[in-house]
Amino acid sequence: MDDEHSKDVKPAASSTLRSFATRAVRAGSAADPLTGAHAPVIYQTATFLLDDANPGAPARAASDPEAPPRDTYSRAGNPTVRSAEAKLAALEGTQAAVAFASGMGAITGMLLSVLRQGDEVLTLGPIYSDTRAVLWDMLPGFGISARRAEAESLESAMAPNTRLIYVETPSNPTLSLIDLAAVAAVARRHQVLTAVDNTFATPFLSRPTEHGIDLVLHSATKYLAGHGDLLAGFVAGDAETLQRVRSVGLRLGGASLEPHAAFLLLRGMRTLHLRMPAHCHNAMAVATALTTAPGVKRVHYPGLKAHTGHELAKRQMSDFGGMVAVDFAGGYQAAVAFVERLELFDHAVSLGDVSSLACVSATTTHASVPAQERQRDGITDGLVRLSVGVEGTDDLVADVLNAATAVAAT
Numbered sequence: 001m002d003d004e005h006s007k008d009v010k011p012a013a014s015s016t017l018r019s020f021a022t023r024a025v026r027a028g029s030a031a032d033p034l035t036g037a038h039a040p041v042i043y044q045t046a047t048f049l050l051d052d053a054n055p056g057a058p059a060r061a062a063s064d065p066e067a068p069p070r071d072t073y074s075r076a077g078n079p080t081v082r083s084a085e086a087k088l089a090a091l092e093g094t095q096a097a098v099a100f101a102s103g104m105g106a107i108t109g110m111l112l113s114v115l116r117q118g119d120e121v122l123t124l125g126p127i128y129s130d131t132r133a134v135l136w137d138m139l140p141g142f143g144i145s146a147r148r149a150e151a152e153s154l155e156s157a158m159a160p161n162t163r164l165i166y167v168e169t170p171s172n173p174t175l176s177l178i179d180l181a182a183v184a185a186v187a188r189r190h191q192v193l194t195a196v197d198n199t200f201a202t203p204f205l206s207r208p209t210e211h212g213i214d215l216v217l218h219s220a221t222k223y224l225a226g227h228g229d230l231l232a233g234f235v236a237g238d239a240e241t242l243q244r245v246r247s248v249g250l251r252l253g254g255a256s257l258e259p260h261a262a263f264l265l266l267r268g269m270r271t272l273h274l275r276m277p278a279h280c281h282n283a284m285a286v287a288t289a290l291t292t293a294p295g296v297k298r299v300h301y302p303g304l305k306a307h308t309g310h311e312l313a314k315r316q317m318s319d320f321g322g323m324v325a326v327d328f329a330g331g332y333q334a335a336v337a338f339v340e341r342l343e344l345f346d347h348a349v350s351l352g353d354v355s356s357l358a359c360v361s362a363t364t365t366h367a368s369v370p371a372q373e374r375q376r377d378g379i380t381d382g383l384v385r386l387s388v389g390v391e392g393t394d395d396l397v398a399d400v401l402n403a404a405t406a407v408a409a410t
């Protein structure tokens with residue numbers, strides 16, 4: 001940079017050797033080299049100047065190898081968006097990340113970048129309903145198939161055309177866990193790609209590539225943004241695959257993140273390491289209280305010893321997350337009545353917001369999933385999904401206990 005000012009500007013703390021907290025606050029957040037502005041600058045522009053002598057190439061680019069990548073058009077890259085990508089890559093510990101306009105944009109963009117006609121995707125355990133619809137309803141029209149396998153028999157489920165193993169852990173909404181190291185080991189023997197939707201865990205609790213997984217997906221709409229005020233998504237992984245995700249999934253798919261949303265996302269991600277422990281603490285308290293509440297048949301939370309994934313969660317995650325699911329003995333009527341009586345949990349889909357949210361899974365987030373699949377995955381009509389926020393712990397516990405008690409008394 002030839003600007004006087006820029007010489008005093010310190011580079012961002014982006015070393016992956018630094019602590020998670022330091023990376024959350026500092027990675028990707030260099031001060032603006034032109035003005036010295038300390039907060040991220042919103043580069044609200046569609047296009048960037050080209051070099052007159054070399055039309056088609058970005059101006060002032062390759063001569064300085066230290067210079068940040070120059071963009072030509074914001075659909076394929078933008079400096080504010082790039083800051084968010086750098087921060088997420090630093091948190092996941094991956095070489096690269098590409099941001100999208102939503103989690104579904106990222107998931108569909110990744111799938112269309114790495115798969116082609118004739119390929120098969122294997123899944124394990126329940127996956128997000130719209131991802132399921134992409135794999136089972138949309139991609140078959142393009143000659144790409146999907147099949148669900150069981151974790152215990154993954155090895156024998158592999159077919160010659162299996163190209164990708166796609167999983168979610170903890171899963172939505174019953175918080176079942178997948179052993180990522182075991183999946184990665186099978187995938188490596190068969191030389192197939194692995195992808196994990198890490199939305200529920202966030203890189204604060206689990207970094208899938210540390211267990212040998214290739215690609216990490218995020219709905220950054222949830223915990224990464226953290227305040228329920230934007231839609232965003234990420235794909236993270238090795239530089240070579242991510243280059244393809246950028247040039248195919250992002251550039252041709254066109255679900256590009258807006259610079260202003262990237263700014264809000266950067267603001268949210270800076271406090272991920274402060275919010276997640278509060279979410280986990282509150283979720284543990286709410287889950288524990290619900291286990292003995294009247295009318296409750298079952299509580300799904302990986303932090304409870306009775307949860308099937310408890311031991312694996314202790315190995316694979318640094319804490320148990322902010323999501324809880326509670327199954328009412330009174331079925332759908334009881335679930336609806338419980339949600340109606342909650343005062344601090346707002347009745348809404350989505351999750352990862354600082355404020356608490358609740359919804360009845362069977363008729364909202366999972367309404368599009370066939371009834372027999374819901375049954376297989378334990379998504380009963382009486383199941384309420386709670387996204388436990390960061391309000392006062394005692395207030396949240398009192399709220400769920402009051403609501404459960406009131407429902408049981410009717």
Ligand SMILES: *Cc1c(COP(=O)(O)O)cnc(C)c1O
Binds near residue numbers: 104218232
């Ligand atoms: C919300 C969600 C998605 C989709 O993300 P959007 O940002 O809503 O497009 C994908 N996977 C999981 C696990 C989610 O919770």
